[in-house]
Amino acid sequence: MTQPTLHTADILYTGMGSPIRDGGVVVSGQTIAAAGPLAELRQNYPQARQLPPRRVISPPPVNAHTHLDMSLYEFQSLPYFRWIPEVVIAGRAQRGLEGARAGLEAVRASGAAGMGDIVWDAGVMEWLLQESEVSGVAYWEVLDPNPATALVTFDKARELVAGWRKLERPGGLRLGLSPHATHTVSYKLHRLLAEYSVGEGLPMQIHVLEHPSEAELFATGAGPLAESFLASMRRTGTELSIAEVIGREPAPGLSAISYLAELGVLKARPTLIHMVNATPEDVRVVAQAGCPVVTCPRSNRNLHCGTFPWQQFAAAGVEVALGTDSVASGETLNIHDEVRAAWAIYPGLDPRLVVRAAVKGGTRVTGGRVPFIRRGEAWSETYLWPEE
Structure with a gap:
């Protein structure tokens, strides 16, 4: 024996x-x-x-937030409002299928049980839905801050989703939607995408309150993120104000979370990515809405975003998951690296909370099953x- x-x-x-x-x-x-x-x-x-x-x-843990198609980027640590134009936008030529292939192999090799990937390229989406051996959700990223073109952008997204749903397969990736961020999607498009996601049963992820300047954008309409965003719009020939994008004037009592709540977006129970600069009131609203949150500790540190208030979310009963973000901000796509970084960044946090977030939280976000x-x-x- x-x-x-x-x-x-x-x-x-x-x-x-x-x-x-x-x-x-x-x-x-x-x-x-x-x-x-x-x-x-x-x-x-x-x-x-x-x-x-x-x-x-x-x-095994789940990598609940990745950008696989950015896996050919070089890692750079910059303030978030500079990182977007100087790294993400400047390096767009490097995004695509080759990067996604490398990224998927890195996620698979890390031993992740599943993933939630933000997909920017249509060819990458088709490949992932047909070929990925890692289960989870592939979220189609939608960006359009112009209310005047919201319906056109929505109709195009809906058309793509209808075709891609035929490619979903048992054991593979499910299809989801990702309105990119609170300020890069117009208020009209946010509503359309949220209502559509609920009707179609599509999971959602949204980048929210990653950097302190996002709170400033909603409170005053100014600050480095607002300036960087509006400048990038002008370079594409679009003249917009923050008020036009969000459908109302910025105000001291307005936060990114209260804004999404006003629009009805939180009724879709989207997964909120980052949430580093959430206030206690934001935490309360998110908990009441039943929205899970994904934190990416290394990316938050490297983009000078601050420290996610993990203890506050845990105390409020919010489901927290863990993600690596892209290699351009998070260094690697290894979720075990992220776990170890979280232990170091949060020395006062019970390490068991990190383990549970990586396993149970990530599984709930991506719709899997924990063995x-x-x-x-x-x-x-x-x-x-x-x-x-």
């Missing part, structure tokens, strides 16, 4: 409840015999051969997270 083995870890997450400290899993052959607190397992399975401790035993580590289930070596 094969001697059972006892895998031990500082953090054990079975996929159920909350992660526990000092846990373990007893494996007999390739089957889980027991999982739980280490002291109990040692007492109940004294014959088990104990293996060296790990930091985490858990189902359970429990008696009678098959054991997988993927449950042993890499140490570095």
Whole structure:
């Protein structure tokens, strides 16, 4: 008879409840015999051969926010309002299928159980829906700040989505929508996309409150992000004011979240990306609306955005997930790198919250299913997270 083995870890997450400290899993052959607190397992399975401790035993994490088609970009750390024009827009020629292929391979090699990818190129979307072996959601990114062209842009997005839905397949990526950000999509288009997403059952992701200057944009209509955004519009021949884009005058009491709530966008329960500069009132509104949030700690740090108020969101009961963002801001697409960075950036945060966010939070955002580590289930070596 094969001697059972006892895998031990500082953090054990079975996929159920909350992660526990000092846990373990007893494996007999390739089957889980027991999982739980280490002291109990040692007492109940004294014959088990104990293996060296790990930091985490858990189902694999999910990379809930990526930009695969930017994987040929060079990493650059700049303030967000400079990074957009100087890196993202300036490097558009590097976006496309070649980058997406490299990015998908990096996500797969990292051991991520799923992903949520923002897709900018139609050819990339078709390829991902047909070929990706990583499950999750591929969100079609929509940008158009001009209310006058909102209906035209919406009709084009709807036409593309109708065709792409035929490419969805079991075990592959589902189709979603991503109105890019609160200020790069007009108020009219935000409403149209949110209503359409609800009607079609399409998941949504929106970039919100990434940098402090976004709060300034809604409060005053000014600041570095507003100036950078309006200048980029002028370069395309479009003269717009912030008031024209958002359909009302900026005001001190207006935030990006209260704006989306006024438009009815939060009724679609979109996943809100970043939320670094959320106020306590924003957190309350997001919790009440039932919207999950994805944080990207390395990208937030590298783009000088501030620190996501993780504890506030957790206390309010908001589902938090973890993502890497693009290699241009997040350095790598390895979700385990992001977990380790989060532990370092949030030394006062219970590390178990990070593990749960990467697994349960990411799975809920991308619509997957967390495997359970429990008696009678098959054991997988993927449950042993890499140490570095």
